[in-house]
Amino acid sequence: MSKSVQFYLLGKKGFSVLKDFIYTYGAENITLVIGSRDKGVKNDYFEKTxxxxxxxxxxxLERHSPLPATQVDISFAIGWRWIIDQPCQLIIFHDSILPKFRGFSPLVNMLIQGEPRIGVTALHASAEYxxxxxIAQASVNIIYPIKISNAIDKIAPLYSELLNTIYASILKDKELPAKKQISTxxxxxxxxxxxxxxxxxxxxxxxxxxxxxAVGYPFRGAKTYIDDIIYRIFDVETVEDVNVENREKHIGKVIFIKNECPIVVCGEGLLKITHFSTEHSLENMAKINFRSRFSDRIS
Known part of the structure; x- marks a missing residue:
């Protein structure tokens, strides 16, 4: 017996889940897909979806479009960031191992903090986000350094695995698990x-x-200032530290330029910038003056 499905999808993870679901269960079981554009990323997968x-x-349908009065058995939200108000059963897929990292940008924030495992939680919708x-969780170990695009590639299959397992249970009219979160x-x-x-x-x-x-592609990239010019930093690597006298007075300054790559004094350690550009046009790194200082504000 088939069960009609409605999807709320955003981004690469949403597209991947949709593609895998069609391959596994067929498009005929999908009543409607609601998608949205995402101006915060370079490729939002809206057109592909x-x-x-x-x-x-x-x-x-695109988000904000009036929804038809069609009845569906179950709705799944993948990567969705907005409130969903609908009568049918709704299952949310969240980018973390709940109850940790409830809320927004969980994967980005986990990578910034250096969490050793990333994962996905499927949960019943609730009034509090x-x-x-x-219902179920899946996770994977990661090794740093790792870029956000690679982390997305690692967890995207987990979404499909969880959804396929859950939908298989729904097809058999099995009651889905409902484990309470430990709020503390x-x-x-x-x-x-x-x-x-x-x-x-x-x-x-x-x-x-x-x-x-963590904030690189598909996002816009980390940013910094030299004087009043914004630079986007895409690729960096740590290098062996040196003894910097009065380090706290020189944070952000270029200490060396090697192979046209500036090496910058950090609060602890040195960082080599291997790929960056100005906000609006590509900039040759050789044009960065040796007497440059990177800052989080306009000089």
Whole structure:
């Protein structure tokens, strides 16, 4: 017996889940897909999601469009960031191992903090965000350094695995698990905006490396200032530290330039910048003056 499905999808993870679901269960079980554009990333997979729906004759709507009165058995939200108000059963897929990192940008914030495991939680929708009863979880160990794009590739298959398992149970009319979260173990991951892309050079070089990797592609990239010019930092690597006299007075300064790559004094350690550009145009790193200082504010 089939069960009709409605999807709320955002980004690469949403697209991957949709593609895998069509391959496993067929497009005929999908009543509707709701998608959204995401201006905060360079590739939001909106067009690809819409295209695969058109290819398989699946109804597709963009967020804010009026929803039809069609009845569905179950809805799944993958990567979705907005409130969903609907009568049918709703299952949320969240980018963390709940109850840790409830809220927004959990994967980015986990990578910034250097969490050794990343994962996905499928949970029943609730009035309080990401506080619903847990259906299932999956996780994977990671090794640093790791870029956000690679981390997404690691957890995307976990989404499909969980959804396929859950939908198989729904097809058999099995009652889904509903494990209460331990609220005292909960932590919250807050939303990030453009200001949160700024590098704090007083951090350690290891922390800044994790930060740059966590906010890189498909996001816009970490940013910093030299005087009043914004630079986007895409690739960095730690290098062996040296004894910097009065280090706290010289944080953010270029100490060496090697192979046209500036090496910057951090609160602890040194960081080599191997790929960066100005905000609006590519900039040859050789043009960076040796007497340059990176900062989190306009000089």
């Amino acid at each position: 819409q295209s695969i729906c058109n290819e398989h004759n699946i109804s597709f 990401d506080a619903g009863d847990i 173990d909960a932590s919250y991951s807050l939303w990030r905006n453009e200001q949160d892309y700024l590098i704090d050079w007083s951090d350690s070089s290891v922390s800044i490396l994790r930060f740059c990797d």
